[in-house]
Amino acid sequence: MSNPEGAxxxxxxxxxxxxPFIEDWRRQMIKFATLQLGNAQWxxxxxxxxxxxxxxxxxxxxxxxxxxxxxxxxxxxKIADALRHRQRVVEASAPLREDDSADELAxxxxxxxxxxxxxxxxxxxxxxxxxxxxxxxxxxxxxxxxLPPQQARVxxxxxxxxxxxxxxxxxxxxxxxxxxxxxxxxxxxLRRCLERNWFGEGERPC
Amino acid sequence: xxTCNDATRLLSDSQEDRLSFKARMSLTAxxxxxxxxxxxxxxxxxxxxxxxxxxxxxxxxxxxxxxxx
Numbered sequence: 001m002s003n004p005e006g007a008x009x010x011x012x013x014x015x016x017x018x019x020p021f022i023e024d025w026r027r028q029m030i031k032f033a034t035l036q037l038g039n040a041q042w043x044x045x046x047x048x049x050x051x052x053x054x055x056x057x058x059x060x061x062x063x064x065x066x067x068x069x070x071x072x073x074x075x076x077x078k079i080a081d082a083l084r085h086r087q088r089v090v091e092a093s094a095p096l097r098e099d100d101s102a103d104e105l106a107x108x109x110x111x112x113x114x115x116x117x118x119x120x121x122x123x124x125x126x127x128x129x130x131x132x133x134x135x136x137x138x139x140x141x142x143x144x145x146x147l148p149p150q151q152a153r154v155x156x157x158x159x160x161x162x163x164x165x166x167x168x169x170x171x172x173x174x175x176x177x178x179x180x181x182x183x184x185x186x187x188x189x190l191r192r193c194l195e196r197n198w199f200g201e202g203e204r205p206c
Numbered sequence: 207x208x209t210c211n212d213a214t215r216l217l218s219d220s221q222e223d224r225l226s227f228k229a230r231m232s233l234t235a236x237x238x239x240x241x242x243x244x245x246x247x248x249x250x251x252x253x254x255x256x257x258x259x260x261x262x263x264x265x266x267x268x269x270x271x272x273x274x275x
Contacts, residue, residue, distance in 0.1 A: 024262065027261070027262070027263050028261045028262075031260070031261060109209070109210055109211045112209065113209025113210060113211040113212065114209055114210045114211075115210045115242045115243075120241075120242035120245075121242050121243075121245035121246045121249060122245060123245055123248075124245075124248070124249065124252065127252045127256075130256070131255075131256060131259050131264055134265070137260065137264070137265030138265075140256060140260060140265070141260075141265070155257075156257075158222075159253070159254055159257035159258065159261075160257050160258070160260065160261040161261070162258070162261075164222075165222040165223065179222070180215070180218065180219050180222065183218055183221070183222070184214065184215045184218040184219070187214075187218050187250060187253060188214065188218075190253060191246065191249045191250075191253060194249075194253075195249075
């Protein structure tokens, strides 16, 4: 109160320490890290380190959005470190811009670019019921886990962490074009996985 | 005439950016004829909602409920 110049910064770090949103971030970060590291303890450690960085530097950021982007960028580095430590050097250090067009996902379309009959998406029954089903979430998690690492990382930044396209391009050091290609592939693959393992009872359209 | 590969790409892109007028027109024309891509578009919405619910811990809440005898 008696320190008007320092007040905004103090307020920002106070908010970071106490705000309920930090618990939401933590949960998102733990998911993000666990899926990529495959180990709850390592994930916990990486998230902890990233949050410590956030506490220290909260005052330097204007607004939560900028801080969140930054915290997740740190987390991504921590995850990369942890993966390297596990001797998964090739995978962890593979640059995101690397083209993975050779992956098997010529899959859903024929050579003219139209759905193969067996791959054509069907209508999903009762999607709103699925989110209340514990088993659905196990399938969802397994499908996320089955994505190639690059696709998983970018998809999670976009849909779990809700970073904007620009923020992801910056954090992952990829172009907008790459981002769109990666997200398209990830969505095709996830959709197919969920349809095969959960929603697959609908009639196939002709 | 768009292929399904093109159309799903535009549907995916539209989750990040607003499509150009031209892209929206070709996409609309394709979707009128293609139930597979119409379903794909709905699935993208469901994927997004599910991913956000998952990040928010919805899976843990259902887990707790199911844990009750």
